[in-house]
Amino acid sequence: MGHREFEHHEQRILEEIMRLRRDVRGNRFLNTPLEEQVLDQILHAGLLAPSVGFSQPWRIIDIRNRETKQGVAKIFAEENTEAAKQFEDQRRQQYQQLKLEGILEAPVNLAVFYQHSDEAILGQTSMPVVGEYSTVCAIQNMWLMARALNVGMGWVSILDRKKMEALLGASRHQKFVAYLCLGYVDKFYDQPELEMRGWEQRKRIEELIFRDSFSSQGSDTCT
Numbered sequence: 001m002g003h004r005e006f007e008h009h010e011q012r013i014l015e016e017i018m019r020l021r022r023d024v025r026g027n028r029f030l031n032t033p034l035e036e037q038v039l040d041q042i043l044h045a046g047l048l049a050p051s052v053g054f055s056q057p058w059r060i061i062d063i064r065n066r067e068t069k070q071g072v073a074k075i076f077a078e079e080n081t082e083a084a085k086q087f088e089d090q091r092r093q094q095y096q097q098l099k100l101e102g103i104l105e106a107p108v109n110l111a112v113f114y115q116h117s118d119e120a121i122l123g124q125t126s127m128p129v130v131g132e133y134s135t136v137c138a139i140q141n142m143w144l145m146a147r148a149l150n151v152g153m154g155w156v157s158i159l160d161r162k163k164m165e166a167l168l169g170a171s172r173h174q175k176f177v178a179y180l181c182l183g184y185v186d187k188f189y190d191q192p193e194l195e196m197r198g199w200e201q202r203k204r205i206e207e208l209i210f211r212d213s214f215s216s217q218g219s220d221t222c223t
Helices: 008-020 036-047 066-084 089-097 130-148 161-167
Strands: 058-063 108-115 152-156 174-183
Touching (some): 008 130, 036 058, 058 066
Antiparallel strands (some): 152 174
8 A cells, every 4th residue: 555646636635634724713612522433533643643763752642631621721821811911902902802722612632742762863863853843743644634534623832831741740751742622613714713813814935935045035936
């Protein structure tokens, strides 16, 4: 199966899944339980992610307990209050109106950690941070599989890392990377919610892709 070539219609389906993936907020999640088989498919997709040195450094905690979720929600509320202060006037008001998490609403929460090693790891000797990048690859895999299964996923990033590690009993080798909320939703937006609400607009390809070096901008920028 490793030599399998994919057909055009399969390539288009993958593109559609990527294009229609959304970061889901708490006001979209339904009370419908997430089947264990569906969650297993999402988790397995994460385990198929690439990792530098085949280190497979991700560690994932499956959280269903209401008390634990409330502890995470408390950390979020504290951080979110401080985050709002960093925006000015109208932008702050707009920020405060956004629903930025679904910790209590989502049936399943996943806390994702990077497990680092005291020993040298192939490919990570010059840039140790690529181990954490590998963990993010696992998150992206789960996000795409969730969308393919019509399951919503939201990444809650407004959390204090140290507080999360203490709450979830992480060891010194385990670094908190992401908190994910999963569940069925009432709808998936056609556009990213922050784009739809005017918080940010999608950047043009010529702003993001360069050829050979950054100094080539204006002449050889990829289009």
